[in-house]
Structures are given as C-alpha cells and as structure tokens.
Amino acid sequence: MHEGLRERKKRETRQRISDIATGLFIARGFDNVTVAEIAQAADVSVNTVFNYFGTKEDLFADRQELAVDLPQRVLRERAPGEGVVRAFRRDYLDAIDTRDWRYGLNEGSDVFTGVVNASPALVARLREIAVAREEGLARALAGELGAGPGDLTPGIAAAQILATTRILSDHALARMLAGEPWERIAPSLREQAERAFDLLESGLGDYGARPAADDG
Structure with missing residues (x-):
C-alpha cells in the first residue's frame, strides 16, 4: 500500500527522535538523559515525544x-x-x-x-x-x-x-x-x-x- 505524505513524515519524525535518543543514551547513559533533553535535541516538544513513544524505555527499545x-x-x-x-x-x-x-x-x-x-x-x-x-x-x-x-x-x-x-x-x-x-x-x-x-x-x-x- 502506498505511504501517504502524512504517514511518511510521521515515520521520519519518529525515527529521528529515536535516533537522537539512542545517541544520547549511548553517550551519557540511559538514566542520565531526560525526555526533555531528547525533545530539545530533536527540536520537538516533550508531548510530541510521548505521542510517538509511550515511555522513556520505548525510546531505547524502539524495535x-x-x-x-x-x-x-x-x-x-x-x-x-x-x-x-x-x-x-x-x-x-x-x-x-x-x-x-x-x-x-x-x-x-x-x-x-x-x-x-x-x-x-x-x-x-x-x-x-x-x-x-x-x-x-x-x-x-x-x-x-x-x-x-x-x-x-x-x-x-x-x-x-x-x-x-x-x-x-x-x-x-x-x-x-x-x-x-x-x-x-x-x-x-x-x-x-x-x-x-x-x-x-x-x-x-x-x-x-x-x-x-x-x-x-
């Protein structure tokens, strides 16, 4: 099924947030990184992060x-x-x-x-x-x-x-x-x-x- 523009943008945003979060976790440790810091680095709001990921752990275990x-x-x-x-x-x-x-x-x-x-x-x-x-x-x-x-x-x-x-x-x-x-x-x-x-x-x-x- 063809992926629409909206779906593609949502998928790309989710992947960008996940990639940024993973990089921060690897660099500083999972417990030392806040969701607010991830949101800031990804240039999105904290609410947007939680729209895509239910918990902080989901950001790391995204697959x-x-x-x-x-x-x-x-x-x-x-x-x-x-x-x-x-x-x-x-x-x-x-x-x-x-x-x-x-x-x-x-x-x-x-x-x-x-x-x-x-x-x-x-x-x-x-x-x-x-x-x-x-x-x-x-x-x-x-x-x-x-x-x-x-x-x-x-x-x-x-x-x-x-x-x-x-x-x-x-x-x-x-x-x-x-x-x-x-x-x-x-x-x-x-x-x-x-x-x-x-x-x-x-x-x-x-x-x-x-x-x-x-x-x-």
Whole structure:
C-alpha cells in the first residue's frame, strides 16, 4: 500500500527522535538523559515525544514490536517439512553469518548491551520483551498445531528454543564486551549452536548420565 505524505513524515519524525535518543543514551547513559533533553535535541516538544513513544524505555527499545514478532516469523516462514527446531537452527546460523541484529550479534550490540546493563529500568524492559517473545511463540505454536488449552508442549518448546538462542547470544556478547574480535567468536559460536540445536532436535536423552559403577 502506498505511504501517504502524512504517514511518511510521521515515520521520519519518529525515527529521528529515536535516533537522537539512542545517541544520547549511548553517550551519557540511559538514566542520565531526560525526555526533555531528547525533545530539545530533536527540536520537538516533550508531548510530541510521548505521542510517538509511550515511555522513556520505548525510546531505547524502539524495535520491540518487531523483536517480539521475530520468533513467530521464523515459525511462519519455515519450509514445507521443516521442523520448528530446524527452522530456528537455520535462522540462528544465518544470523551468525550475516551478523544480523535479530539475535543481538550485530556490530555494536556490545555497546547496546553495556547501556542496558547499566540501567535497571532497561534490564527490566528487556526481560519483559523476552517474556513477550516466548509467550508469543507459544501461542503461535499452539494455534498452528491445534494444541488444546491444557497442552503445555507449545510453551515448553518455545521456552527451550528461545532459551537456547538467548544463552548462545549472551555468550557471544560477553566475549564481545571483553574485546574479543568477531573473527574468533563466530567459529566457536557456530560450533556451540550446532551442538545446542542437535540436543534440541534429538532430546537430552542420556546427556549427563553418570558412568556405570565399576564392579571390579
């Protein structure tokens, strides 16, 4: 559908405010920047800022709706005959290769993470987004597979898949924050991801089983 002039101007204004706010947050820290300062830098009123963003946290997490929908998109776009775990494996490995932002592997994500970690408000907001991602994927799985209201399987599957991607990305981000170059991170991250998704596809089974007792 063709975007009208009014819609385009609103979109551009929203993006400008978001970009200016992000720059200020990165430079000075989220908790040290006020909405009034953002409005002044963007040459708009405080009311205009809140017309586009409900809270200050929304200014930083401006792609949260897209982030919440991304797991459901992976589900929707999987190939015929492709299982859910296999689809997420493919998507995550692609994100490693392309350094796409959707799993936090993009260049500059260590800076983003540093800003988040320094602000309890942002830590709380990112947790809310993670919960929303998981709940959204669980609902989408339940709807597509016709699961009954008492069937916990979609929720368990969603939790396991997204916990796997989160742990992998957190590991990569910790190494990035420590100053390790991506060229060293990527190969081992890919290896860890392959192993993790193998476990998801095959089940934990005997993983962690104690060795048999030695009768000798």
